[in-house]
Structure formats: C-alpha cells, structure tokens
Amino acid sequence: MLTLGIVNTYDKIKLHEAHYRSIARAAPVAYAFGFNLALFDYPFKMSAEELVNFVKDKTTIGESGKYLEELFSSGKFFVFDLPEKGFQPQFGSVVVTTSHPSKEKQIQLPEISELINKKKSFLFLIGLGHKGLLKELFELAQYHLDITSKGVSLETCTAIGAVSAAISAHMTKSMNKDRKGCRKSGR
Numbered sequence: 001m002l003t004l005g006i007v008n009t010y011d012k013i014k015l016h017e018a019h020y021r022s023i024a025r026a027a028p029v030a031y032a033f034g035f036n037l038a039l040f041d042y043p044f045k046m047s048a049e050e051l052v053n054f055v056k057d058k059t060t061i062g063e064s065g066k067y068l069e070e071l072f073s074s075g076k077f078f079v080f081d082l083p084e085k086g087f088q089p090q091f092g093s094v095v096v097t098t099s100h101p102s103k104e105k106q107i108q109l110p111e112i113s114e115l116i117n118k119k120k121s122f123l124f125l126i127g128l129g130h131k132g133l134l135k136e137l138f139e140l141a142q143y144h145l146d147i148t149s150k151g152v153s154l155e156t157c158t159a160i161g162a163v164s165a166a167i168s169a170h171m172t173k174s175m176n177k178d179r180k181g182c183r184k185s186g187r
Contacts, residue, residue: 001121002167003036003091004029004160007082007137008043010129015043022128023051024059025157027068030076033164037071038091038123041082048072048079086140092121094141096133097163099153101144112145113170124163128156 006026010018019042030037044051052072056065071077080088087094093115095107116122125141127133138144147162148154154162 001036001090001092002034002116003038003078003121003123004164005038005040005087005091005123005125006128006156006160007125007133008039008041008128009131009134012041012043018128019043020055020058022156023055023068024065026160027065027071027077029160029164031067031070033168035124035164036076036078036091037068038078038080040080040125042079044079048077051079052077087123090121091123093123093143094137095122095124095143095145096138096141097124097126097145097147097159098133098138099146099148099151101146102138105138105141105144107143107145108149109145109147109166109170112143113167116167116171124167126156126159126163 004026006022008019010016023037023039023042026037029035039051044054046054049072052065052068055068059065068077095112096105101107112122122143124145125133125137145163147159147166
C-alpha cells in the first residue's frame with residue numbers, strides 16, 4: 001500500500017483556502033497513480049465523509065471533488081491528527097520527502113521501488129506550508145527521499161505530483177524489466 005500523507009504546517013487553528021485546495025489537488029493525483037491519501041493535522045473538525053462534501057462545495061479542482069469522493073468510497077482517504085508516538089502501522093514505513101535528506105536515512109528511488117515490488121507499504125509525508133515538515137517527523141521517519149535527487153525544494157502540490165509520478169514511473173519501468181527478464185529466461 002502506498003499513501004501520500006499531507007501534513008499541515010500552514011495553520012493549525014484557522015481554516016484557509018490553501019487547506020481545502022491542497023486536498024482537491026492531491027486527490028486526483030493519488031487516484032491516478034494508485035495511492036491512498038491521508039491528511040494529518042488539518043484544522044477541520046469533521047469526519048472524512050463531511051470533509052469530502054465540504055471540499056466538493058468549495059472548489060472545482062479535481063472535477064469538483066470527484067476523485068476525493070472516489071478515494072473515500074474505496075476506503076483510500078483518511079483524516080488524522082498528527083500522531084505523537086508514530087504513524088498508523090497499516091501505512092507501513094514512513095518516508096519524509098525532503099530536498100535535504102540525512103545521509104543515514106536517505107533512500108533513492110530505485111531502492112524504494114525495489115521494496116515496493118516486494119509488497120512493502122510506505123507513507124510518503126509531504127508538508128503543507130512554507131515551514132515544511134516538523135523536525136520530529138524527520139527523526140521519526142525510517143527513510144528520507146529527495147524525489148529530485150538534486151536537492152531542489154518543491155512547492156507542496158508540485159511535490160505531490162512529482163513523488164506520485166516518479167514512483168509510479170519507476171515501478172512501471174521495474175516491472176517491465178522484470179517481465180523482459182522472465183521472457184528471456186523462459187519463465
């Protein structure tokens with residue numbers, strides 16, 4: 001299972017347009033590339049179902065919430081407070097997406113793709129807000145991934161698209177290589 005986890009570091013008290021627009025933008029990307037979508041620490045006091053309806057009423061992005069509704073109805077949309085001691089285990093290993101990965105926790109796209117091919121689950125954390133992800137999350141995460149591999153910082157919605165598309169493309173590439181290898185060896 002692959003999950004995009006959007007962590008609100010924008011404003012934890014007051015609701016802003018950036019909050020619901022980020023959800024509306026992330027949903028079609030998650031849907032298109034086969035990811036779950038999990039929101040952490042958003043300033044909403046409503047259930048996931050209520051949030052789907054709220055976002056649908058507020059924006060036309062993502063075909064007016066069509067893909068958010070699709071994710072929700074298929075059990076792939078989640079809303080949580082930011083956990084203090086660790087993320088929900090069903091999401092698998094936590095990966096902080098960052099332009100400044102620590103050398104000890106850095107993982108490259110080919111490595112993570114190999115683990116995904118082995119049916120490992122991952123939660124890819126992306127920060128919403130100019131502050132980026134909290135330091136505690138860097139420490140908590142098992143892995144750090146620079147999706148650009150060049151230390152280039154990306155805006156939230158750009159990162160959502162880049163992480164999803166790059167992982168999906170690399171997975172497709174890996175699967176095609178495996179199929180070619182199987183055909184050559186007669187398997």
